[in-house]
Amino acid sequence: MKATALAIPDVILFEPRVFGDDRGFFFESFNQRVFENAVGRHVEFVQDNHSRSAQGVLRGLHYQVEQAQGKLVRVVAGEVFDVAVDLRRSSATFGQWVGAYLSSENKHQLWVPEGFAHGFVVLSEDAEFLYKTTDFYAPTHERCLAWNDPQIGVDWPLSAPPLLSDKDLRGKLLSEAECFG
Structure with a gap:
């Protein structure tokens, strides 16, 4: 599995080695040793989530101010544009974003560490999105960045206004948002 740090080096794109033939394909979707070597620390995942969304749905930009979640995200059906925004005030990349196209075809995964807001927009007719988290969902600590x-x-990469939840419509500007130290 190839691991590449993006423009914000703590956000890492994982590209698996896919073995395929006329019968189908096989790839290793997660390897704890490879993952931890790439991120440079021990990471324990405690929850797996699976969502399905229609084309044009934009989810995010979400984060938790306590029980911060690192997320390893991937798409198993369709395609999304996935985004991470650095909310660590002490970081040289505070307020900056990086994005990657994730799809069932490219099988890429994105590591979004704790201290980042995360979101994605669905580009295909629909998409199924899987992610592992390093802490449990805590609705009282959840925040949304505009x-x-x-x-x-x-x-x-929008051709029309996105479809947003009520929560996402109320996202705060970075200047008003609770951020990390």
């Missing part, structure tokens, strides 16, 4: 905050300037 997906379209001009200060952050995420370049979402």
Whole structure:
């Protein structure tokens, strides 16, 4: 499995080695040793999540201020554009974002560490999105950053306004958001 640090080096893109023939394919989707070598520390995952969304749905940008979650995300059906925003005030990349296309075809995965907001928009007719988290979901600590905050300037590949939940419609601007130290 190839691991590549993105423009924000703590966010890592994993590209598995896929073995395929006319019968189908096989690949190792997770290897604890390879993963920890790439991220440079021990990581324990405690929860797996699976969502399905229609084309044009934008989920995010979500994070938890306590019980912060690192997320290893991938797509098993369809395609999304996945985004991580650095919310660590002490970081040289605070307020910056990185994005990657994840699809069932490319089988890439993205590591979004604790201290980041995370979101994605569905580009295909629909998409099934899987992610492992390093802490449990804690709704009282969940926050939402505005997906379209001009200060952050995420370049979402949208051809029409996204479909948003009520929670995502109320996302806060970075200047108003609770962030990490």
